[in-house]
Amino acid sequence: MNLKDQNLYYIGGVVRDEILGLPSFDVDLTFNGNAIEFAKNLPNAEILQINEPFGTVRIKLNGKEIDIASTRSESYPQKGHLPIVDKIGCSLKEDVLRRDFTINAMAKSTLTGEIIDYTGGLNDIETKTLRVLHDNSFIDDPTRILRMLKFAVRFGFAPDEHTQKLQDEYLANINYDMSYQRLKKELAETFNLNKYEAFERFVNQGIYKLISPLKFELPKYDFSGLIERYITPLSQKEQGHERNVWIIYVGLLPDISNLPLTKEEKQIVDEFRKLEKLCPPPEGGPKSLISRWGNDFEIYKTFKNIPPESVIMYSTINPEVVEKYFNELKDIEILINGNDLKNLGIEPSPKYQQCFDYILKEKISNPNLSKNDEIRLAKEFFNL
Ligand code: ATP
C-alpha cells in the first residue's frame, strides 16, 4: 500500500498480526478525522462507495481497492445488538476504546510506522494475554466471548484473570436477546479451524450457553481427524464450494434454533438428528456397537445417502460404525448400470434397484468383484 498520510493509520487485527509476524487476511485503515472528506481530496483516487452513517469509504487507487474508515465512537443502547455511531471523526483514542481486546486496539501510522498503543496491547502480546478494555465489554457485545475463544485457540493466548471472571459472570447471566447472525459468523470462524481444543473450551467453560441454556456435555470422541481426512479434501475438490466444518461441532448442541442456518447446514443437522433417533447409543454404554447395526450393507446404505458431515456427527454416538464406514465401505461402488441390464434383455422395472442392492451386498463382502462377476450376479438374480 503506497497511501501515506499523517492522519492515516493501520488499525486492529492487521497491526496485531504484523507484530506477531503473521499474514493478515484483511487490512483495516482508519483516518483520524473524516475519511470521506479525505478520500474526496485525494488526487488520482476514484471513489467506489460511500457509507455516510458509518463514515467509511471504498476507493480505487493505482488499480487497488482500499477501504478507509473514519475514527468513530460507538455505544450500545440495545445490548447484544449492533452499536450505534455516536461521533464520526472522534479522536484516535476514542476509536480505539470501542474495540474488543487490547491486542486488537493498536494503530500504526502509515507515514512513520509508529505504533500507537493506548491500552497496553504490546505488553499483552508479549505475555500472550487477552484483555477486554472495560468491564461492560461482554454485556455490550457477547460475540466477543467467541472472538476471545477464537484468538485463544488461534494464537495460544489466554484471558487475564479479570477478563475470565467477566466472561464467567456474563455466562451465568446471559441476555438471549442478541444478534445471532453475528454470533454465527464468529462460531463459523472459530470452528472452521477444526481444533477439538476449541470445542473442549466452548463446552467446558459453558460458552455454548450463548446459543441455548440446555445442558450439553463434551463428546468423548475427538472427530477432528475424521473432518481432516474426509471433509477438508472435499472443499479442495469441489472448488467454489467451501464445506462448512463449524456446523459439525455446533450442530451437536441440543437446541440451535436461535441460529440462522442455510438450507445445507439445516440438512446436515436434520440428518444427524434422524440417525440419533433411529440408532441411539445402547443403554449401559458402548459394548459392541457394531452388532446393533445388523450388517455392513445396512451401514453403507444408511450413510451413503446423507451428507458426510452428518455421518461424522454420528461418530459422537457410535464411533466404531462411523470409522468402519469411512475406512472400509465408503468407496465401494458397483460397476454395472441400467444399460448393462437392458443389454441382458431385462425390461426396466423396480427390480433393477433390487438387483443392484443384491450385487452391492456381495460387493461389500468382496470388494474385488469385476464387472463380469457383477453381470454374472445380475443373471443369477434374474434367473437367466
Ligand atoms: P481476523 O484476523 O479474524 O480478521 P480481526 O481482529 O482483524 O481478526 P475483524 O473482524 O477483521 O477481526 O475486525 C477488525 C477489528 O475491528 C478488530 O481487530 C477489532 O479492533 C475490531 N472489532 C471487530 N469485532 C469487534 C467487536 N465485536 N467488538 C469490538 N471491536 C471489534
Ligand code: MG
Ligand atoms: Mg480482520
